[in-house]
Amino acid sequence: MSMAAIDTAPTAVRTELVPGRGGGGPASKRTVVAYGFWIFILSDIVMFSCLFAAYAVLSGNTAGGPSGRELFNLHNVFAETMCLLLSSYTCGLGALSAERREPMRFMLFAAVTFVLGAAFLFIEVSEFAGMVARGAGPGRSAFLSSFFTLVGTHGAHVTGGLIWLVYLVAQVVAKGLRPAVLRRLLCWSLFWHALDIVWIGVLTLVYLMGAR
Amino acid sequence: MNGHDHVFDDRTPGVEEHEPSASYLSYTAGLGLAILATIASFIVSQTDLLWPPGIPAGLVVLAFAQIGVHLVFFLHLGSGSDNTNNILALAFGVLVVFLVIGGSIWIIANLNENMTAMDHMMQVRH
Numbered sequence: 139m140s141m142a143a144i145d146t147a148p149t150a151v152r153t154e155l156v157p158g159r160g161g162g163g164p165a166s167k168r169t170v171v172a173y174g175f176w177i178f179i180l181s182d183i184v185m186f187s188c189l190f191a192a193y194a195v196l197s198g199n200t201a202g203g204p205s206g207r208e209l210f211n212l213h214n215v216f217a218e219t220m221c222l223l224l225s226s227y228t229c230g231l232g233a234l235s236a237e238r239r240e241p242m243r244f245m246l247f248a249a250v251t252f253v254l255g256a257a258f259l260f261i262e263v264s265e266f267a268g269m270v271a272r273g274a275g276p277g278r279s280a281f282l283s284s285f286f287t288l289v290g291t292h293g294a295h296v297t298g299g300l301i302w303l304v305y306l307v308a309q310v311v312a313k314g315l316r317p318a319v320l321r322r323l324l325c326w327s328l329f330w331h332a333l334d335i336v337w338i339g340v341l342t343l344v345y346l347m348g349a350r
Numbered sequence: 351m352n353g354h355d356h357v358f359d360d361r362t363p364g365v366e367e368h369e370p371s372a373s374y375l376s377y378t379a380g381l382g383l384a385i386l387a388t389i390a391s392f393i394v395s396q397t398d399l400l401w402p403p404g405i406p407a408g409l410v411v412l413a414f415a416q417i418g419v420h421l422v423f424f425l426h427l428g429s430g431s432d433n434t435n436n437i438l439a440l441a442f443g444v445l446v447v448f449l450v451i452g453g454s455i456w457i458i459a460n461l462n463e464n465m466t467a468m469d470h471m472m473q474v475r476h
Contacts, residue, residue, distance in 0.1 A: 169362040176363040176436060180443035187447040191454035216392060223384055230377040230424055233364075328364040331424045335417055341388075342413040346395035347406055 168321055175325040179332045182295075186336050189291055190343060193284040197348065201279035206348025209274055211265070215345045218261050219337065222296075225254035226334040233327040239315050248307050251330070255300050262293050285344065292340055295333050302326055361432040364425050380423025387416035 165173070197206070232247030266286070269275065276286035306326055309319050391412045394400055400408045421427045427436055 165360040166362075168365075169360050172362045172364055173360070173435060173439075177439055180439055183443055184446045184450070187450045191451045194451060194455050195458045212392070212396070216388075219388055220385075223381065223388065226420070226424060227377055227381045230380075231374065234373050234377070237365075324362070324364055328425070331364065331420060334424075335420050338413050338416050338420070342391065342409050346391055346409050350395055350405065 168317070168324070171321045172324050172328065175328055179328055183332065183336065186288075186291070186339070189284070189288040190339060193288045194343065196280040196284040197344075199280040201281075203279040203282065204272070204274050205281070206285075206344070207350070209269055209272075210345050210349040212345065212349055214261050214265055215341065215349075218258050219341055221254045221258040221261070222334050222337050225251045225258070226331055228254065229327050229330045233323060236310075236315055236320060236323050241310060241315055244310065244315070245307065248303060252300060252303055255296055255303075255330075259293060259296055259300070262289070262296075266290070289340060289344065292333065292336055295329075295336075299326070299330055299333060302329070360435060361426075361428070363427070363436050376423050376426070380419055383419045383423070384416055387412050387419060391416075 164170075228247045228250045232244050232251060235243035235247055266289075269282075274282055276283050303326060306319070306323055309322065313319055391409055394405060394408050394412065421440075427433060427440065
C-alpha cells in the first residue's frame, strides 16, 4: 500500500519540480550544511584568485634579486605535489569509511592523511627557510613578496586543515560517528580537496611556469 | 524508502551517491588520472616536447584538466539536475576568478606597454 503511494505521488511532483529546484521539499540537513560550506570554499578560492592575480602581475619584478628559475627546486615541488594528491585520496577514502561507520578504518586513513599533509608542510617550510637564508625573503622583491603571500596562505590553510583534522579525530573518539560529526567530517573533506585544487594552480603558475 | 529519498534530494557536494565499491573505484580512478596529469605537466615544463612558446598554454590546459578530474572524481560534481545548485555556485566562483585574474593581467600588461619611459628611467638611475 505504502509502496503504491510512494510510486504514484512523487511522479506528479517530478514533472513540475525538478530536484535541486524545490522538488521533494527541503533538502536534508547534511545537504544544506555541505552546500553552505561549498559556498564558503568558493569564496575562499575567490580570495586565492586575488593572490594569484597579484603574483601573475608581479612575478617578473625581481628588482635585481633572484628569480624563480634560480630559487625553485622542482624535485621538492614534485614531492610536495604527490604528498598533497595522495593525502586528498586518503582523505576521500577516510570520508567513505566514516560514511560506512568503520571508525578504525577512518582513523587509519585520517592518520595517513595527517602524515602526508605534515610531510607537505615540512618540505614547504624548509624550502621557505632555505630561501630566507639565501637572502631571498619576502622583503627582497615584489616577486618574492607575492610568492610568499600566495604560497604561504596556501600553507596556512594546510596547517589549519591539519589542526581541524586532529580536532575531528578527537570528536570521533569521544562521540563516535554520529550524524553531526559526519557532517563536520564532510565539510573538512571538502576543504581538503579544495586545497589540493588550489595547489594545482600554485604548481602550474608559480613553480612550473616560474622554473622555466 | 531511504533509497527513494535520494531521487528527490539535492546532491550533497562532496558525496558520491552510488554503491560503496563504486566510490572506492572512483577515488582510485581520480588518483590515477591526477597523477598522469601532474607527470604530464612536469614533462611539458621541463622538455621541449611542446613548441616552446606554447608551453604555458599547454600547462594551463593540463591544470584545467586536472582540476576537472578533481571536481568529478574527488568532489563528485556531475551534470545531473540534482547537482544544479552546486554547479551554479561553482560557475559563479569560476566567473569571479577569471574576472579577477584575467582582468588584472590584462590591465597591468596594458599599463606596462604604455610605461616604457619608466623602464628607461630605471636604467638611467642605475
